[in-house]
Amino acid sequence: MGGLTHFDGDGAAHMVDVGDKPETERRAVAEGRIFMTAETLALIRAGTAKKGDVTGVARLAGIMAAKRTADLIPLCHPLALTRVAVDLVPEDDPPALCITATCALRGRTGVEMEALTAVSVAALTVYDMVKAVDPAMVIGDIRLVAKNGGRRAVGTPDRAG
Amino acid sequence: MGGLTHFDGDGAAHMVDVGDKPETERRAVAEGRIFMTAETLALIRAGTAKKGDVTGVARLAGIMAAKRTADLIPLCHPLALTRVAVDLVPEDDPPALCITATCALRGRTGVEMEALTAVSVAALTVYDMVKAVDPAMVIGDIRLVAKNGGRRAVGTPDRAG
Amino acid sequence: MGGLTHFDGDGAAHMVDVGDKPETERRAVAEGRIFMTAETLALIRAGTAKKGDVTGVARLAGIMAAKRTADLIPLCHPLALTRVAVDLVPEDDPPALCITATCALRGRTGVEMEALTAVSVAALTVYDMVKAVDPAMVIGDIRLVAKNGGRRAVGTPDRAG
Amino acid sequence: MGGLTHFDGDGAAHMVDVGDKPETERRAVAEGRIFMTAETLALIRAGTAKKGDVTGVARLAGIMAAKRTADLIPLCHPLALTRVAVDLVPEDDPPALCITATCALRGRTGVEMEALTAVSVAALTVYDMVKAVDPAMVIGDIRLVAKNGGRRAVGTPDRAG
Amino acid sequence: MGGLTHFDGDGAAHMVDVGDKPETERRAVAEGRIFMTAETLALIRAGTAKKGDVTGVARLAGIMAAKRTADLIPLCHPLALTRVAVDLVPEDDPPALCITATCALRGRTGVEMEALTAVSVAALTVYDMVKAVDPAMVIGDIRLVAKNGGRRAVGTPDRAG
Amino acid sequence: MGGLTHFDGDGAAHMVDVGDKPETERRAVAEGRIFMTAETLALIRAGTAKKGDVTGVARLAGIMAAKRTADLIPLCHPLALTRVAVDLVPEDDPPALCITATCALRGRTGVEMEALTAVSVAALTVYDMVKAVDPAMVIGDIRLVAKNGGRRAVGTPDRAG
Numbered sequence: 001m002g003g004l005t006h007f008d009g010d011g012a013a014h015m016v017d018v019g020d021k022p023e024t025e026r027r028a029v030a031e032g033r034i035f036m037t038a039e040t041l042a043l044i045r046a047g048t049a050k051k052g053d054v055t056g057v058a059r060l061a062g063i064m065a066a067k068r069t070a071d072l073i074p075l076c077h078p079l080a081l082t083r084v085a086v087d088l089v090p091e092d093d094p095p096a097l098c099i100t101a102t103c104a105l106r107g108r109t110g111v112e113m114e115a116l117t118a119v120s121v122a123a124l125t126v127y128d129m130v131k132a133v134d135p136a137m138v139i140g141d142i143r144l145v146a147k148n149g150g151r152r153a154v155g156t157p158d159r160a161g
Numbered sequence: 162m163g164g165l166t167h168f169d170g171d172g173a174a175h176m177v178d179v180g181d182k183p184e185t186e187r188r189a190v191a192e193g194r195i196f197m198t199a200e201t202l203a204l205i206r207a208g209t210a211k212k213g214d215v216t217g218v219a220r221l222a223g224i225m226a227a228k229r230t231a232d233l234i235p236l237c238h239p240l241a242l243t244r245v246a247v248d249l250v251p252e253d254d255p256p257a258l259c260i261t262a263t264c265a266l267r268g269r270t271g272v273e274m275e276a277l278t279a280v281s282v283a284a285l286t287v288y289d290m291v292k293a294v295d296p297a298m299v300i301g302d303i304r305l306v307a308k309n310g311g312r313r314a315v316g317t318p319d320r321a322g
Numbered sequence: 323m324g325g326l327t328h329f330d331g332d333g334a335a336h337m338v339d340v341g342d343k344p345e346t347e348r349r350a351v352a353e354g355r356i357f358m359t360a361e362t363l364a365l366i367r368a369g370t371a372k373k374g375d376v377t378g379v380a381r382l383a384g385i386m387a388a389k390r391t392a393d394l395i396p397l398c399h400p401l402a403l404t405r406v407a408v409d410l411v412p413e414d415d416p417p418a419l420c421i422t423a424t425c426a427l428r429g430r431t432g433v434e435m436e437a438l439t440a441v442s443v444a445a446l447t448v449y450d451m452v453k454a455v456d457p458a459m460v461i462g463d464i465r466l467v468a469k470n471g472g473r474r475a476v477g478t479p480d481r482a483g
Numbered sequence: 484m485g486g487l488t489h490f491d492g493d494g495a496a497h498m499v500d501v502g503d504k505p506e507t508e509r510r511a512v513a514e515g516r517i518f519m520t521a522e523t524l525a526l527i528r529a530g531t532a533k534k535g536d537v538t539g540v541a542r543l544a545g546i547m548a549a550k551r552t553a554d555l556i557p558l559c560h561p562l563a564l565t566r567v568a569v570d571l572v573p574e575d576d577p578p579a580l581c582i583t584a585t586c587a588l589r590g591r592t593g594v595e596m597e598a599l600t601a602v603s604v605a606a607l608t609v610y611d612m613v614k615a616v617d618p619a620m621v622i623g624d625i626r627l628v629a630k631n632g633g634r635r636a637v638g639t640p641d642r643a644g
Numbered sequence: 645m646g647g648l649t650h651f652d653g654d655g656a657a658h659m660v661d662v663g664d665k666p667e668t669e670r671r672a673v674a675e676g677r678i679f680m681t682a683e684t685l686a687l688i689r690a691g692t693a694k695k696g697d698v699t700g701v702a703r704l705a706g707i708m709a710a711k712r713t714a715d716l717i718p719l720c721h722p723l724a725l726t727r728v729a730v731d732l733v734p735e736d737d738p739p740a741l742c743i744t745a746t747c748a749l750r751g752r753t754g755v756e757m758e759a760l761t762a763v764s765v766a767a768l769t770v771y772d773m774v775k776a777v778d779p780a781m782v783i784g785d786i787r788l789v790a791k792n793g794g795r796r797a798v799g800t801p802d803r804a805g
Numbered sequence: 806m807g808g809l810t811h812f813d814g815d816g817a818a819h820m821v822d823v824g825d826k827p828e829t830e831r832r833a834v835a836e837g838r839i840f841m842t843a844e845t846l847a848l849i850r851a852g853t854a855k856k857g858d859v860t861g862v863a864r865l866a867g868i869m870a871a872k873r874t875a876d877l878i879p880l881c882h883p884l885a886l887t888r889v890a891v892d893l894v895p896e897d898d899p900p901a902l903c904i905t906a907t908c909a910l911r912g913r914t915g916v917e918m919e920a921l922t923a924v925s926v927a928a929l930t931v932y933d934m935v936k937a938v939d940p941a942m943v944i945g946d947i948r949l950v951a952k953n954g955g956r957r958a959v960g961t962p963d964r965a966g
Contacts, residue, residue: 025824056817056818059817059818060818060879063818063819063820063879063880064876064879066820067875067876067883068876079883080882080883080884080885080912081820081882081883082822082823082824082882082913083819083820083821083822083823083824084819084820085813085817085819085820086819087817104822104824105824106824
């Protein structure tokens, strides 16, 4: 199947052999957003400052999820991440939290799935904590922002979500 | 913190007490999209029919992730789901796979997080399998479409992602 | 697909809806064997009595695996098992350990997969601990021995493995 | 306990120290079978071609289980697998699916348990999906077929299961 | 073995059959302490108020660990907890964080292991985050404080740790 | 936050970047105790010799938990442990089981959390198996006993628990 390396010549899914790839420093950055009403965003901002730290809980959930990526994504290789950081920043127009995750390791395959998984689970965790007041929140704009250390480097893709 | 039930009076996160809620039939439907080039979508369509079943792998990953929701989302209750179904449908304008997940159980709390988690992980799995040919794919439009069985029923929210 | 309930009308895999099934007492018994040389079996027997308890480790691994069944088998429902017991008995002709697992719960779906998973992982654990002296061991005869509490009761199937 | 390296001098189970072993390319192949009626095998064959892909689901379950081996087998080392492939081939006499798993990594200990676990869970997954029409299926013949990269190489063992 | 219900008549470990127990409201409270220098405690207090929320991270880790209890403790039943709360309170003499966990469910067996696991993992998480400045911290006083809903109610045990 | 490396300049928790640390042989030893009545200790001693092996079950649980450390402790790095050993020794005054865990790997970060987690879960497992006869048991004295291979070596800390 042209280009889809996760399938062999017969179309059967497999976990690609990366044994021959060199060990290099690899790093990936992903981002995404959870859109909400201005009132909900104000509530989260207030909580972070005073009590009820929505972004703190979501940050931890994202970090822990990055470590579970190979458990969740069937054909991902298990990886010994050396770094995970997740950041959540409020944006006003439209009202949203912008979530960025950075993952790194020294290894044979890239860490973009780990970064994308961290962003996704952090966004789901925000949804979970705030859904009682704003069930119409929407998660979007999840994309790979940067990647290096492998054969292909990736800059900022700009197709709209 | 007004309305944010996942925090107690001091702002400390906790897993909300649902012991007094009645056991009812609960069901939630969530959806999301992964946007890609028309060429990538054509590749996935070809694969489903012939060999290299991207949507089949993503469907399974979504179903399995629904069962892991309470492991991933810190304040989610562990739930004994009675049903999970995940559907991936190609759309042409813009080119995307539209992912829908339906979860159900008889219990004391809703299953919207399980449905949203299934959609998110199915989308991440598509990304993983196709990223070699189209790393600029974007995941978005993840939202709750329907929910019933609890205190609040939810219809189709329509805020744009 | 005639009779294969894990696929819907379009052939897509899903986790079957058991929400309408009644909650009943359900119980399943599975068994299997790991075949080895007579010398290896003697080594295990000696260990159990004196030191190096192969069967004790395998029993625990089987019990713990039963609890992980829904994590391992993609379309299995998560279940709150009320009982798991695993037994390993030496047999001489041919030399083998016979492994039996019994699982029970009060719920909406059967526990045969939990019992079969417990047997399989207990057998794999024996293999792991003894493989240094007998890598040619073979695991077989894994079958459902009894099941009750659902629509269909099962007696002892007798097709040979 | 003579030869059983998973127990120390007092017979206590431990996870063997492999810190002094060299890092080498390691590879293992395991196989097994799930025996069924000819009618059941025909149903699976039909499904793979048309709709309801039993072997596709089982293949994925096997791959994912290989990554969980150290969680399941108490004394197995956690390993960063670089490759997992699982194959299911119908056989007619007797009617069965023959399952083969290949695992590889560059590391300090072998991957035979990962390959055996992949075969076992793939077989259990077939059982789960087809049990409604053929609960008397039997899983057997699970054995190590080849192993290299460690101190001991293994060819095809031929003791019957 | 007199009184040890986790072993059968032959001394083999098993997961006790609770299928015949009534479903009742069950609740358990456990507590423990992590002892540290006064300087370390001051650092944690400052962090909670301003930045670097050690107790917030530990609280979440404890809550998530409660949900993993049956994965960690071999003979624990899987339980659908309806409530988990973890509290960390600074104490001055001796300097320590006192950790309290409360778990509840409606079910057939008690939740004391879930509460004790939450306390233990919260304490380990504090250790992890502060070990760079105070590796000599000691975790202790972990005990069951209250339990009700089963056959035996437990008040505050007072044996010293 | 002075010295607390798990928080960045803004006080946000992250998984520390260890990518630049050298790979060295690392080893950590932790210990802890579970205090009980003399009668309970006698029961455990009898069981180990004859039937009902409490310490054998707890040892395995501790070993398996060491492998799950990065799943439990939010900011721990995933590590490929090369060795885990857990020992439980009865002590008479006061009556207790003393639990020691040794972990090792060749890697970029220390294994003290793995050793402390193994001790904690082994102690919890003893509690679980014996709680029916002695619910007032107390777990304490959990501390790091030795650590080497990193920048800082640690001898035996002697602050009382």
